[in-house]
Amino acid sequence: MLGFQFSDFKPDEKKNTGFEKLLDIFQQLLLIFSGNVSEALAYMNDLDRQYKLTDDKYGIADFIDELKEKGYLTEAEGDGEMIMTPKSEQSIRKRSLEEIFGKLKRAKSTGNHRTAYTGSSDENSSDIRSFQFGDSLDQIAMTESIRNAQINNGMGDDLVIYEKDLEVTDRESNIQTSTVLMIDISHSMILYGEDRITPAKKVALAMAEIIRTRYPKDTLDIIVFGNDAWQISLKDIPYLEVGPYHTNTVAGLELAMDLLRRRKTKNKQIFMITDGKPTCLKEGIRYYKNSFGLDRKIVNKTFNIAAQARRLNIPITTFMIAQDAYLKQFVHEFTEINKGRAYYSNLDGLGGFVLEDFERNRRRKVK
Known part of the structure; x- marks a missing residue:
């Protein structure tokens, strides 16, 4: 039994x-x-x-x-x-990945990002279309092609299949993706009794680990921005601290775009974790600062850099971890100009939003 x-x-x-x-x-x-x-x-x-x-x-x-x-x-x-030790740093990355993104199974085929274009590639899609010159023989959908031949040419013993009868399984183009993750380390990231920098570090570690394990052909650059912006390495992330800085969003975006220009990939994207308020510009050796609100001079320069990124087909996804209405309006306008995305996330949901948008951007159309 x-x-x-x-x-x-x-x-x-x-x-x-x-x-x-x-x-x-x-x-x-x-x-x-x-x-x-x-x-x-x-x-x-x-x-x-x-x-x-x-x-x-x-x-x-x-x-x-x-x-x-x-x-x-x-x-x-x-x-x-x-x-x-390096073992400890690696263990923290894995723990961050499990905590934020869950225990993701390693994909059977790693290193590929899907785009909306079809053509020669490594992976078949579920779509069937008519045969075109240049399609390979292993793409031919035999069942559909034989059925077309029987309908068009008769059901005799000597079945003839013409080119017009052939159908093929379409293929999707898989390309590499280059991502820059920007982390705001201005003083406001620890103001008002709320630790915003630790969740940001966890997201950066988890992002690095998911790209390293699931998409090893991709690139991830990580930068931090306060009064200035600079690139950091993966091993630096656990040691990040918030400084006595204002928020020079323009410097961060300029550095991110400069890094992406050096990448030969078609898919490029910027993720920015911030409290949403740019308060600083650098003019030569002088810093122009205004921490009391959205200074028009700073805002306009930030909008200009968003438009520049859009012209280069680089979407900026902003993960805003503050809830002020006037800051939301600024982020909304910034996002409209760039044609990117914005999430107004609490700290607990930050990692899930980042992963969701990362996966969505893998499928966006590249011009």
Whole structure:
């Protein structure tokens, strides 16, 4: 008789060890404290005293020893201060990907982005069309072609198939995509008791990991912008800190477009995580700053750069993590000029919005 056989449930022992539970908390704290191991561990001690994270069998000192043994921490030369290792940095990227985007299965064919154009490529679509000169033999849809021949030429024993009877499975063009992710590190990203920079760092780490694992042919450049803008490497992200900066959105966009000009790919896009208010321009060696509102001089320059990106067919997607009505209006106008997209996201939903738009932009039409 068919049926089901049950057995006792045995939870994943690895994920329920004291080490694994504490590692998850520790990695969160490393991002919050910008990679400062000492501060993260000190805070863990406070949490342990308050919430009893450990017991008599496994304590924080045991956890620290195991972090060293497993290669997550090492001692810096000279002062002996504990610092993160590349293994620790990689682990934080993977954890950010799982937290924000879920446990995504690696695609069978990696490195491809779909565009609206059809033609010669690696992947068949579900569409059937008439044969055209240049189509390969392996594209011929035999069932549909034979049916057309029977209808057009009769059902005799000697079936003849003409070119007009042939139908083929269409193919979709797969191309690489170049993305620049911009992160606002101005002082407003930690104002009003809200930590906006840590979620932004998590999104950047998760984006880097998803591109590295699912789309290895793509490129991702990451830049930060305050009074100025500069490019950072992947390993720098956990250590990012907000500075005493204004928001020079123009400098960030100019650098992003300069990086994309060097890329030979057709699909290009900019993702910008910001609180939505540009407050600074650089004029020669002088900074023009106005933190009290949307200064017309700064706004117009920002609108000009949005129009320039549109002419280069570079959409800008703005992820705004502030809810002020006048800032929403500015972002709306900026987006209209660029013909890009804007999301007014809370911090919890930020990662999901980024992934959704990243996947959507993979399918946009490239001129």
